[in-house]
Amino acid sequence: MIVARGLVKRFGSFTAVDGIDVEVRPGEAFGFLGPNGAGKSSTMRMIGCVSPPSGGTLRILGMDPRREGPAIRARLGVCPQLDNLDQELTVRENLTTYARFFGISRAVARARALELLEFVQLGERADSKVEPLSGGMKRRLTIARALVNEPDLVLLDEPTTGLDPQARHLVWERLFRLKQQGVTLVLTTHYMDEAEQLCDRLVVMDGGRIAAEGSPRALIERYSTREVVELRFQAESQEEYAGKLTGVAERIEVLPDRILLYVTDGDGALAEVHRRALAPASSLVRRSSLEDVFLHLTGRTLVD
Ligand SMILES: Nc1ncnc2c1ncn2[C@@H]1O[C@H](COP(=O)(O)OP(=O)(O)OP(=O)(O)O)[C@@H](O)[C@H]1O
Ligand SMILES: [Mg+2]
Numbered sequence: 001m002i003v004a005r006g007l008v009k010r011f012g013s014f015t016a017v018d019g020i021d022v023e024v025r026p027g028e029a030f031g032f033l034g035p036n037g038a039g040k041s042s043t044m045r046m047i048g049c050v051s052p053p054s055g056g057t058l059r060i061l062g063m064d065p066r067r068e069g070p071a072i073r074a075r076l077g078v079c080p081q082l083d084n085l086d087q088e089l090t091v092r093e094n095l096t097t098y099a100r101f102f103g104i105s106r107a108v109a110r111a112r113a114l115e116l117l118e119f120v121q122l123g124e125r126a127d128s129k130v131e132p133l134s135g136g137m138k139r140r141l142t143i144a145r146a147l148v149n150e151p152d153l154v155l156l157d158e159p160t161t162g163l164d165p166q167a168r169h170l171v172w173e174r175l176f177r178l179k180q181q182g183v184t185l186v187l188t189t190h191y192m193d194e195a196e197q198l199c200d201r202l203v204v205m206d207g208g209r210i211a212a213e214g215s216p217r218a219l220i221e222r223y224s225t226r227e228v229v230e231l232r233f234q235a236e237s238q239e240e241y242a243g244k245l246t247g248v249a250e251r252i253e254v255l256p257d258r259i260l261l262y263v264t265d266g267d268g269a270l271a272e273v274h275r276r277a278l279a280p281a282s283s284l285v286r287r288s289s290l291e292d293v294f295l296h297l298t299g300r301t302l303v304d
Helices: 040-047 065-073 091-101 106-119 135-146 165-180 192-198 216-223 239-245 266-275 290-298
Strands: 002-011 014-024 029-033 055-060 076-079 153-157 184-189 201-206 209-214 227-232 251-254 259-263 282-287
Touching: 002 040, 014 040, 014 055, 014 201, 014 209, 029 040, 029 192, 040 055, 040 153, 040 184, 055 065, 076 135, 091 106, 091 135, 106 135, 135 153, 135 165, 165 184, 165 192, 184 192, 192 290, 201 216, 201 290, 209 216, 209 290, 216 290, 227 266, 239 251, 239 259, 251 290, 259 266, 259 290, 266 282
Parallel strands: 029 184, 029 201, 076 153, 153 184
Antiparallel strands: 002 014, 002 055, 201 209, 227 259, 227 282, 251 259
């Protein structure tokens, strides 16, 4: 669906996307995971054929975005990072008007709008204006709008940023259904749980480059341990305790507010901490997550 080789995006002398290789296969959900400024949106805009690449090669649906932008866009659904719904129009009209850009007949557009509003659970708000909708509803409407042309490939730039947990789960559930229908999804996120839940494969992006690529499970296996022990010590600095933990873990990360022990057996490691008479104010044993992968790869935590 997408093949990028050495893809570059520059803004003047600044390089936002620094030679990335990406391949997205039909029917998969593919994610770009990374912090603010990683280059996720810049990449999505190149894939969406609204921003020309500065270098490298890019093929979308077998076509060249430089020459075949309109033909590609006809088969894409795009949900941009910021909702750009028409506030003057009703919920339904946002879909039917958008459908006209694709040359879809009025009758088909009306039928499809009804169906899509049901799909995103906005059927009852069809005749409401956009402005009073909640953030989650607006997001769902933007997603519905992206589906008006029955796209083969849907691009979602941070589909759930800023939504409360309930609203996020509703969006995830809808995206999961789309995937089940065979639609290829490409999404960006800085939510680890979103990437883990939705993505078959993902790339971890940082500073315009790809730091790692694989399925969530493969990334966790490769870059982290099975379990993590989180320790918080009542102290000015966690650092002074780190020295006393030598040998307890395969790897130790010292963060400003806690120490992370990367281990196979969390309970065993915690017992050893207690044996050394170190008394953390709190402790937690958990499974490794993509957060740990990110920390390992970049040395930084990925805060929302
Ligand atoms: N039109 C532009 N002109 C100049 N610099 C830009 C432009 N668009 C993006 N950038 C810069 O490129 C870098 C990558 O931006 P981009 O929006 O792709 O990041 P992102 O990963 O989507 O971040 P976020 O999570 O904040 O959305 C940033 O440093 C940004 O300031
Ligand atoms: Mg962005």
